[in-house]
Amino acid sequence: MRWATAALVILTAQFAVHAEKAPLDGYEVVDLEWILPIDPNNPSGENMTVTGTIEDAIAQMDAKYPGWNQTFTSSLPPPDAASLEPSTESDGFKCGDPWYQCSQAAIVSGAQYLQGVKSDPPKMGTGPSNCGRVSCSWASSIWMCNNSTLGEAQSTWKEIGDSALFLAYKCGYPDRLNMWVTRGQEFFKGNWSVVVTWADC
Numbered sequence: 001m002r003w004a005t006a007a008l009v010i011l012t013a014q015f016a017v018h019a020e021k022a023p024l025d026g027y028e029v030v031d032l033e034w035i036l037p038i039d040p041n042n043p044s045g046e047n048m049t050v051t052g053t054i055e056d057a058i059a060q061m062d063a064k065y066p067g068w069n070q071t072f073t074s075s076l077p078p079p080d081a082a083s084l085e086p087s088t089e090s091d092g093f094k095c096g097d098p099w100y101q102c103s104q105a106a107i108v109s110g111a112q113y114l115q116g117v118k119s120d121p122p123k124m125g126t127g128p129s130n131c132g133r134v135s136c137s138w139a140s141s142i143w144m145c146n147n148s149t150l151g152e153a154q155s156t157w158k159e160i161g162d163s164a165l166f167l168a169y170k171c172g173y174p175d176r177l178n179m180w181v182t183r184g185q186e187f188f189k190g191n192w193s194v195v196v197t198w199a200d201c
């Protein structure tokens with residue numbers, strides 16, 4: 001039992017060291033930028049630019065504009081069930097390895113935020129082989145990885161949210177404690193993918 005605990009501590013420490021490592025070998029992590037309306041009910045009004053995950057972005061908006069989070073979350077549509085059909089842009093998906101299991105509920109909640117964000121599509125910087133951490137809560141993360149060499153934006157926050165929701169349910173299973181977990185990756189035409197996996201938020 002003690003050995004098991006020690007092994008767990010070592011594993012956790014190793015994950016923590018690599019917290020900002022991209023989920024794919026050879027990929028760089030880029031900070032995501034969000035251009036969000038200062039009034040969530042008025043998407044064509046003034047915007048503010050914030051960086052990080054969607055949860056970081058919400059916290060920054062709420063710090064500057066108290067009540068922003070409540071306005072945003074109370075206007076969110078319920079998770080879009082249509083996303084359970086693979087998107088026409090999908091190029092397949094895989095569940096399980098090499099991804100680590102994470103909370104299905106946390107991924108669903110991150111996906112719901114993404115589906116509700118009305119702003120410009122993510123900018124992933126230049127060069128292929130970039131990943132951005134889109135959402136992270138309860139040690140559960142949604143990543144968007146860009147392997148495109150072309151200069152056009154290929155995704156929207158809604159598409160990424162739809163994909164995360166799709167993976168949350170398609171790849172979901174109950175773990176040994178009967179908690180619902182998930183892990184997987186969906187590929188899109190145009191060489192980008194969405195990953196749901198464990199992370200040290």
Ligand SMILES: *[C@@H]1O[C@H](CO)[C@@H](O)[C@H](O)[C@H]1NC(C)=O
Pocket residue numbers: 035037043044045046047118119120
């Ligand atoms: C804020 O961003 C939205 C979405 O991209 C855009 O339609 C709107 O014009 C922007 N607002 C201003 C004042 O530029």
Ligand SMILES: *[C@@H]1O[C@H](CO)[C@@H](O)[C@H](O)[C@H]1NC(C)=O
Pocket residue numbers: 055058059062069070073
């Ligand atoms: C935003 O509100 C939701 C729902 O009330 C809450 O779960 C979440 O922790 C809040 N996020 C921030 C960054 O305050």
Ligand SMILES: *[C@@H]1O[C@H](CO)[C@@H](O)[C@H](O)[C@H]1NC(C)=O
Pocket residue numbers: 024128147
């Ligand atoms: C990314 O693209 C390069 C070159 O097109 C290819 O060699 C590599 O396997 C791709 N990586 C992934 C994860 O798709």
Ligand SMILES: *[C@@H]1O[C@H](CO)[C@@H](O)[C@H](O)[C@H]1NC(C)=O
Pocket residue numbers: 147148149150190191
């Ligand atoms: C996607 O990757 C393939 C194979 O690596 C490559 O031939 C193609 O040009 C890439 N397309 C884009 C949009 O990057």
Ligand SMILES: *[C@@H]1O[C@H](CO)[C@@H](O)[C@H](O)[C@H]1NC(C)=O
Pocket residue numbers: 122123124125126127128146147148149150151152153154155
């Ligand atoms: C993906 O990378 C290319 C450069 O290789 C860039 O031009 C494109 O805008 C990026 N796509 C996104 C969605 O950031």
